Amino acid sequence: MHFLVTGGAGFIGSHVAERLLVEGHRVTVLDDLNPFYPPRLKQANLAALAALAALAGVGGERFEFVAGDITEQSTVDALFGDRRFDQVIHLAARAGVRPSLLEPALYQRVNVEGTVNLLEAGRRNGVRKFIIASSSSVYGTNAKVPFSEADPIFQPISPYAASKLACEALGHVYHHVHGLDVTMLRFFTVYGPRQRPDLAIHKFARLITDGRPIPVFGDGSTERDYTYSDDIVGGVLACTRQDFGYEVFNLGESQTVRLDHLIALLEKALNRRAIIDRQPPQPGDVPRTFADISKARAKLGYQPTTQIAAGIPKFVAWFQAQSGGSGDATPST
Numbered sequence: 001m002h003f004l005v006t007g008g009a010g011f012i013g014s015h016v017a018e019r020l021l022v023e024g025h026r027v028t029v030l031d032d033l034n035p036f037y038p039p040r041l042k043q044a045n046l047a048a049l050a051a052l053a054a055l056a057g058v059g060g061e062r063f064e065f066v067a068g069d070i071t072e073q074s075t076v077d078a079l080f081g082d083r084r085f086d087q088v089i090h091l092a093a094r095a096g097v098r099p100s101l102l103e104p105a106l107y108q109r110v111n112v113e114g115t116v117n118l119l120e121a122g123r124r125n126g127v128r129k130f131i132i133a134s135s136s137s138v139y140g141t142n143a144k145v146p147f148s149e150a151d152p153i154f155q156p157i158s159p160y161a162a163s164k165l166a167c168e169a170l171g172h173v174y175h176h177v178h179g180l181d182v183t184m185l186r187f188f189t190v191y192g193p194r195q196r197p198d199l200a201i202h203k204f205a206r207l208i209t210d211g212r213p214i215p216v217f218g219d220g221s222t223e224r225d226y227t228y229s230d231d232i233v234g235g236v237l238a239c240t241r242q243d244f245g246y247e248v249f250n251l252g253e254s255q256t257v258r259l260d261h262l263i264a265l266l267e268k269a270l271n272r273r274a275i276i277d278r279q280p281p282q283p284g285d286v287p288r289t290f291a292d293i294s295k296a297r298a299k300l301g302y303q304p305t306t307q308i309a310a311g312i313p314k315f316v317a318w319f320q321a322q323s324g325g326s327g328d329a330t331p332s333t
Contacts, residue, residue: 002026003240004085006070006118007092009033009042011194012133012187014049015233016089017063021052023237026062028083031092032069036099037197045194070114073121080121087129087240090118093163096198097137097284100160111163112170119174129181131239134168136188136225136252136289137161145256146292149186149248158284168248175246183239188252188291191311192229193318201226201312204263205319208270213277220260223288225252228306228314238300252291253304265308269316 003020007013008029017027029046033039046065053063068075070092094100094110115132122130139147140155156162171182195202207214235251263274296302306314 001086001240002028002084004028004030004079004083004088006030006088006090007133008049009046009065010091011192011196012190012229012232012236013089013091014042014045014194015192015229016091016236017049018052019233019237021049021063028064028066028079028085030066030068030070030079033067036094041194041197070117071109073117076117076121077124080125080127085122085125085127087131088118088122088127089236089240090115090130090132093133095160095196097158097160098282100158100163101284104159107159107163108166111160112166115167115170119170119180123174123178123180128179129240129243130171130174131183131185131236132167132171134184134186134248135161135164136186136250136291137286138165138168138186139286139289141286145288146254146290147250148292149250149295157286160284172246181243182246183244184246184248185236185239186248186250186252186291187232188225188227188250188289190227190229190232192315194229195315200259201262201266201315202319204266204274205270205316206323208266208272208274209319209323211272211275213275214263215277215279216259216263217279217285218259218281219278220258220263221287222259222285223256223290224259224262225255225289225291226257226262226308226311227251227253227291227304228311231302231304231306234304235296235300235302238302244299247299249296249300249302250291250293251296251302252289252293253307254291254293255307256288256290257308262308262312265312266316269313 008017009031100107174180191201
């Protein structure tokens with residue numbers, strides 16, 4: 001099959017594209033290589049994907065990179081008009097709760113308008129199946145744990161969360177009105193090799209390695225459901241193998257980890273002590289995320305296998321291999 005992977009040069013997207021290539025599929029990656037974090041990191045991911053395709057002796061026949069912005073309708077229309085896609089895995093987005101507080105209009109434009117552009121192009125060009133990344137942030141300050149797909153989600157607390165909630169609603173509209181098969185995936189705090197440098201685990205590893213303070217917002221009691229990248233990719237690919245009409249799935253590890261425990265795990269794996277810089281809690285941050293994955297288990301066969309105690313050493317091994325012991329990690333396979 002021919003897959004379009006938007007955001008395929010990024011952290012999760014490059015892993016998804018890699019797995020699709022390994023399984024013998026044709027992959028087109030659409031990414032604008034924006035400077036939200038250093039574009040050279042995404043370019044390294046793309047080089048690794050091209051090398052993987054070349055190793056299989058197929059090169060450009062099975063892998064293509066298209067530089068483009070999903071907010072530009074003409075770019076999206078040209079992409080769909082020139083190629084025949086069987087499925088779209090839409091991972092491109094402006095990410096992050098705190099940055100969205102500073103640029104809410106940008107998050108609306110990229111995440112919501114960009115998603116509409118892709119759905120419209122797919123509808124007009126006969127693409128019937130979309131898999132779209134959502135986020136655990138849509139649950140807001142949900143008091144009920146673990147978070148279930150059936151829980152009410154009408155009180156997001158950041159522009160990023162609101163944009164993802166809007167994308168879920170749009171997915172339902174395009175299923176209901178146009179008959180598209182749309183699967184929404186609520187990712188829970190993904191980490192692993194190639195993780196974005198602005199995300200906590202990567203940022204903390206770099207600062208601890210450099211002997212610099214790490215910013216800890218609050219008292220360290222916030223909890224996250226950290227999910228290893230391999231497990232997320234397994235869930236994404238499971239969605240490509242069957243149709244659901246319209247469905248929403250949590251993809252998490254289904255266990256919570258306190259921030260202070262996460263820091264302790266990083267200290268152990270790095271064999272260095274962290275210098276803590278205590279700061280007040282940040283607007284938009286939620287106190288806890290915790291995925292109920294029973295639905296994904298039942299319908300996708302989703303079964304995460306890498307718990308945090310094993311995942312952090314794996315991440316640190318990648319980080320140190322790429323950085324040579326410094327904090328400047330450049331992704332690769």
